[in-house]
Amino acid sequence: MSPDRAMHGIDGRVPPSAREITTGQANRVWSVAGPTPYILKHYDDPNRAANEAAALRLLARHRAPSPQLLAASSGSSTPPWTAQTALHEEPVSVDRFLADLAEPLAAIHRIPGTHFGRLAGARQHHSWSDYLHDRLHTYATAAPALRATARLLHQEVAASDNAIQPVLLHHDLQPGHLLRQPVGSRLLIDWELATFGDHRSDLARLAVRLDLDDPTPVLAVASRPDPTTESQLYLHWRIHLLADAALSTDRAVRERAAKRL
Template identity: 25%
Template sequence: MAMTHAPGTLQDGIRAVLNSVCGTAVTVGEPRQLTGGASREVWALDADRPDGRPLPVVLRRDPPGHGDAARMRAEAACLRAAAAAGVPVPTVLASGDSAPGIDAPYLLMSKVEGESFPRTLQRNPVFEEVRGHLAEDMGYVLGLIHRTPLDTLGMLDATDPVDAIEVIYRDLDDPRPAVELGLWWLREHRPPQRPNTLVHGDFRIGNLLVDGTGIRGVLDWELAHLGDPVEDLGWLCVRAWRFGAPAPVAGIGTRDQLLDGYERATGFRPSASELHWWETFGTLRWLVLSRFQAERHLGGAEKSLELAAIGRRVCESEYDLLDILGLLDDSVALPPPASPGPTVHDRPSVPEILDLVAETLVDDIGPALEGNQERQRYLLRICVNLLRTAGRELDDGAGADSLLGDALGAVGCDSEAELSARLREGALPYRDDGVLRAVSIAVSARLRVASPRHLNG
């Protein structure tokens, strides 16, 4: 008996698009939403042509009601241009500003087989051989991207990257002294501009599909633009994209390996100081973009557990920025967490309750999620991390706030916002010892609660 489907569903919308592309009726399975996709939704599904040949596809679409059709059209153009230049990318099957059932700007692509989960690529023995040359492969593929002809990419913009990220930061109205320090340093040490090329904008482990031979696909072109090609190389070296592993390039290889591959593809090799500047810029950029993503939840535009959790991780990039610039005050010692005082309430205490719930989610509920429940596992991990963050904040007490207040007072400021304003105006030098002490205290205190392992990494 033939199955029927409710009209206007996502499944129906994809079927209609595939039927139009293939010129014949296609059997389409149930779409499955994948993890990630903080700004766009990603869905996978299995389809079959009438002759039985499989047609696995992936749909990227904007969240309905939050679409950017021009940006999606640009992404499709980048994929087609990169493919013609020899970059390994999924084949674009169809794209559009909307379609019935899809109800948002979309991009429908062939599915490329490969692993993208960072820790699997970093640790699994299956990828041991490819890890030996993956950093060089990434450099080579970036070189191919930067050699892509621009004649079909006139819709892409080219803006000053420091100015652009500062505009986003100012619009957030969330003053952060660490960002002010970074902006001063970037403008003082800027290297000469290289000729503009296609820049992927988010080339990192997690946006690559890898098998035992190497890179099979480069994904997520939504941030592609015209700019200095070394931007992509620096972004790949940002600590956030090492996912806890020590190697400087994606937690897998060395900067020299990356540049070896890049030089093989392009014939030139950026200097160490040039790469360092762009890695610093990438660190500040991720700091601002992560706060921008969190604002979509915090400002009420889009309720999202994922986006909310990103807000608590901004301090990781603050710390990384101070670290890469050598501006951390190593003499800072935070006071130990406060001992709980007497209370009318029974035990378990609130921190104990949060810890118990987190352990239950990890030990009992998580293992019960079987089969095709990848996204549920992903969301569960976020819940656990947020519960533990809340518990650490309750344990931490007010000692760090008091220490920060004293440090801010020593440079004539009442708050981090005032310190940010005075740094921006140049009223305080960004390398002043008192300034660096106050900023280091604030960032370290946030990080001790939100991500204590990052302090020790």
């Protein structure tokens, strides 16, 4: 047992008094009371567990607005898990979401990356275009009917600016993942999809999660607009739509994304 787990008495098992608060499909989540209250997450995918643990460690080093990692499983644990500080704040309301997201997102996007792609548990890339080509290949393989769309996006990626410096991306921005603290600051939660890459990809995925017909409203939270921001936003928006159309387990989501493409 690692020192942090010994300190908090956390071993990944669900205590009898734990209260399940699972809301998604991929993980199970419990709120655990006690001398050190914490949130326990069990993951279906060990790579997502490793990635979230790596993201939370990085965020702590930069004192960024996120939960703290109390403990995490080793690579052999089944199921893989993390324990994070318990948060009792309420999610920011939908009508305030974009306005309240700007400040914490700017702080996240100031954290530099060491490569492109997931922080842990996945292939690392030397350039953002390499990462995008790899993702497009994955989507086209999963959904052969969308190969023509993927081919066009490959061409656009190849023709776009490759001089991107990687920064930390949350990559799952949506209402419910932004919490309001009593003192007024905001926290972002659920970091299992965190990636190093182009900050405009975060905005584009946000537009998909908000179910927008046009991604430009999310530019309200852009911290570093430049002449290419809007065109790159549209490119990344279509890539994320293709991801949903190819990989979503929800048929309605797949069909809606394919229609927008």
